[in-house]
Amino acid sequence: MDMLLNPLNRRHRLRHDIPVVPGAFPLVGHLPAVVCDLPRLLWRAERTLGSHFWLDFGPAGHLMTSLDPDALALLRHKDVSSALIEDIAPELFGGTLVAQDGIAHRQARDAIQAALLPKGLTQAGIGELFAPVIRARVQAWRDRGDVTILRETGDLMLKLIFSLMGIPAQDLPGWHRKYRQLLQLIVAPPVDLPGLPLRRGRAARDWIDARLREFVRAAREHASRTGLINDMVSAFDRSDDALSDDVLVANIRLLLLGGHDTTASTMAWMVIELARQPGLWDVLVEEAQRVGAVPTRHADLAQCPVAEALFRETLRVHPATPLLVRRALRELRLGQQRIPAGTDLCIPLLHFSTSALLHEAPDQFRLARWLQRTEPIRPVDMLQFGTGPHVCMGYHLAWLELVQFCIALALTMHEAGVRPRLLSGVEKGRRYYPTAHPSMTIRIGFS
Numbered sequence: 001m002d003m004l005l006n007p008l009n010r011r012h013r014l015r016h017d018i019p020v021v022p023g024a025f026p027l028v029g030h031l032p033a034v035v036c037d038l039p040r041l042l043w044r045a046e047r048t049l050g051s052h053f054w055l056d057f058g059p060a061g062h063l064m065t066s067l068d069p070d071a072l073a074l075l076r077h078k079d080v081s082s083a084l085i086e087d088i089a090p091e092l093f094g095g096t097l098v099a100q101d102g103i104a105h106r107q108a109r110d111a112i113q114a115a116l117l118p119k120g121l122t123q124a125g126i127g128e129l130f131a132p133v134i135r136a137r138v139q140a141w142r143d144r145g146d147v148t149i150l151r152e153t154g155d156l157m158l159k160l161i162f163s164l165m166g167i168p169a170q171d172l173p174g175w176h177r178k179y180r181q182l183l184q185l186i187v188a189p190p191v192d193l194p195g196l197p198l199r200r201g202r203a204a205r206d207w208i209d210a211r212l213r214e215f216v217r218a219a220r221e222h223a224s225r226t227g228l229i230n231d232m233v234s235a236f237d238r239s240d241d242a243l244s245d246d247v248l249v250a251n252i253r254l255l256l257l258g259g260h261d262t263t264a265s266t267m268a269w270m271v272i273e274l275a276r277q278p279g280l281w282d283v284l285v286e287e288a289q290r291v292g293a294v295p296t297r298h299a300d301l302a303q304c305p306v307a308e309a310l311f312r313e314t315l316r317v318h319p320a321t322p323l324l325v326r327r328a329l330r331e332l333r334l335g336q337q338r339i340p341a342g343t344d345l346c347i348p349l350l351h352f353s354t355s356a357l358l359h360e361a362p363d364q365f366r367l368a369r370w371l372q373r374t375e376p377i378r379p380v381d382m383l384q385f386g387t388g389p390h391v392c393m394g395y396h397l398a399w400l401e402l403v404q405f406c407i408a409l410a411l412t413m414h415e416a417g418v419r420p421r422l423l424s425g426v427e428k429g430r431r432y433y434p435t436a437h438p439s440m441t442i443r444i445g446f447s
């Protein structure tokens, strides 16, 4: 099938001397191809136009997209801002730390960071909290015999992040649905009519925020309770220029989103890869039998190199955040390329994550690239988590829960004499934007 591009728009144009990819539709630009076919879109643009080109993100406007590995350095550049993220989806990212720069960003990050580092996670006993929840969920999969994988991993990851936050996890499918509608705010055409994504996304945001306000109120009433939400409420209440509840709620909403959507997608891809590569499953089962139990502390993760390699390689091949956006505050240079001040930028992590410039045999799913390495993990090896001041705050948490999950899955299924098997095709229905995930309908059997 050819790409979702506008056949009537074949004109080659330049903006600031940089080519615009042909094929944009009115109103939605290249978004249909970005959402459904990003790797091919980037590959074709690079082949025909070179390393720099404009993509039209519809309501978000034109973003200068760079496939030059030096573009990764822009994520650490002092004259590059994250404010564009708020402009793209003000209702979703307004007031959140992901869209802030400088001191405001640092302050909000400081209120959360320590709890998500290995020491904070260990002190709060997060591994012990998660292990039985993960184990119970995979046991339920074994008993049912087959599952729609992304729906299941979405529920599980929401449950885990809720328990880390210290808030009651009720109606998880409802929350999951609302978060999917909320994400549509990033790509919604600016038409506010009943049934359209903008109206549904706004309603989802109001639904989520009303519940988060309740949790904030409860946290203030029971200040002695533990959980990240209580830490955040007290840190925000203590801050010098007391931040408003709107900002607090927006950041909790962001954390719940960041804490489940990306990991749910990665977890679903892990199961899919284990189902379609029997050799992978066998080495994982061997490791799980050797360790004998689900690890609970960061210090224990070193005993699970296969599960860790599976986590890293799954993310490399299927990065859950396939592109990052930024704005150049001043004129910048990228090699020979001049980037005018005010340019909106797209940095496609997906491209670099699977680039032959950074990885040997990038299209092959190879655990050996992690298992046989002798040097420590470099920033470029974990670029799926971003880099620079906005580097993902959940890296250690994601690592812990995904390794826990692999070991729990292998132990549970192997004890029952079953293994994961793919019950549907994988290529159809994949999505790459706003976040990347396998098709919602993929089913996995355990037999």
Ligand code: HEM
Pocket: 082, 097, 098, 099, 109, 116, 254, 255, 258, 259, 260, 262, 263, 266, 315, 319, 320, 321, 324, 325, 383, 384, 385, 386, 387, 389, 390, 391, 392, 393, 394, 395, 397, 398
């Ligand atoms: C596989 C899992 C994950 C992936 C691939 C991932 C990816 C990313 C990426 C690429 C960024 C950088 C955004 C930017 O620079 O604009 C980011 C930021 C962030 N992530 Fe994650 N993430 C994951 C898991 C998590 C988890 C589990 C949490 C929370 C508990 C989390 C919370 C955050 C937060 C709060 C930010 C914003 C940081 C800032 O702007 O300073 N993430 N993540």
